[in-house]
Amino acid sequence: MDQPLAEQLPSVSAQSPSIGRSARRALKAAVPALGYLIPPLIALIIAGVVWEFWVRAADTPTYIVPAPTKVLDRFFGGLSYFWWHGWVTLYEGMLGFALGAGGAVLFAIVMASSRPVEKSIMPLAILVKVTPIVAIAPLFTIWFGFGSFPKVLIAAFLTFYPVLINAIVGFRSMNPGAHDFLRSVNASPAEIFLRLRMPSSLPYLFAAFRIVIPLALIGATVAEWFSGDRGLGSVIIVAHNNLDMPTLFSAIFTLAIIGIGLTMLTWVLEKRLTFWHESNLAR
């Protein structure tokens, strides 16, 4: 049985450098990400420790400010509870975002192609924008009840205007030479839109998405304050009424995690789709 072992040895030693190489490569790829993650994480931990000591030293009652350990205890104790309500808010916010952004892009296509249409729709869009959403939210409850729909609608309202403005600018900011070239080879307006206007507008659209995705989440949360018993907004209101600070802070914590996740997802998609844009080339 000595023979096979001897035969195995070289193969193992031949394999190990390749394992080492791939591990090193993975580490190299992870290092920049760690560079982004570790400093704020350290800052967060320090802030948490200071907070904990301050609460204990001053003997602050839990119904005013809870200690971080109490919040974490509540959060991890009710993980499925917060996850379920978080999922409701995430779903409402993102469905609203999709509807609002989709509608805004459709309006922008029409408005970017005709100044008269833009002039007639834009004042109405501004009207939607300047009306405080908290003023409309109770109305939506009366009209559409206690389900998800009014929340989705409010998230969509908040999304609409910034996406509309950026999409119009984006659809118009294309390389004039590329436009001339496409015209000279008999490209139809639809082809010019798909091959030139739409890709040219992506950096503008993503700039809007970065603003609007957190807004849609805020919209859904605030809408949940007014009606219903689902979602982190209603968790916050109930916890607030009961002075249940650990639950309230855990709900905020859950919202923050969802917000970070969405922001990172947007960032990755943006890098993928607009790698060619000046803003991503300048280093």
Added chain:
Amino acid sequence: MSLPHHVTVESIVKRFTAKGGDLLALDNVTLDVCDGEFLSIIGVSGCGKTTLLRLMGGLETPTAGKVLVKGSEPREAQRHKQIGFVFQDPSLLPWRTVQQNVLLPLQVNRQQDAAGHPRAQAILSTVGLEEFAQYYPHQLSGGMKQRVALARSLVFDPSLLLMDEPLGALDELTRSAMRYELLRIWEASRKTVVMVTHSIAEAVLLSDRVAVMTPRPGRIADIIAIDLPRPRKPGIEREPAFLDYVERIQRLLMTGGHGGPATGRTTALR
């Protein structure tokens, strides 16, 4: 010239209406481009030469007069993809690779077939970029981008190539190398070419005829036939005949074609 006319420009007037007042860009311009010839339009900035080129390609419509490409409207030539445009700015699509940029005109109107890829690759090797097919425009130099723009206009084999200062954005060294590149490509394909340029040497080196324009309003001062043998080789710029043409065009540009010592309607060299 007895060759059939590829482009006919007849008594064109082009007026732009702007807030500051109307601008007469072209005033009664008449010009014929023969089949297979290389014609350059030269003039100072703002003399309307780009407008004239855009009219020939159907990107502008004349205020009066008419433009015919092979006997019909430029729009008709566009429909049959008979016009290849090259602009000063390469105007490539930055999200497409070099190869995808070259394939773009074939994809328009869904005309790309199985022959598209090999054809794009062949054109890329004509312009010396076969190894850069999978690169993105931002990874290329200015001269390389302009060669991609040229390949993009050659890939669908248009009979008419319209170039608006194609080498204008390049540095002097790249530019002189690209001139010979352009000369080589044209001498191989023999398309009808109309090129707008600022450079007299470039116009003389490449062209069969040079149309000299004067500004405000844009008019053609004279059309000079460049009677230099082809193929034109490097070093031709130092030959006396070449320098005579350069000097003659220079004088036309300075005097605007009115009353200078070298003016007149003669198209031949003294």
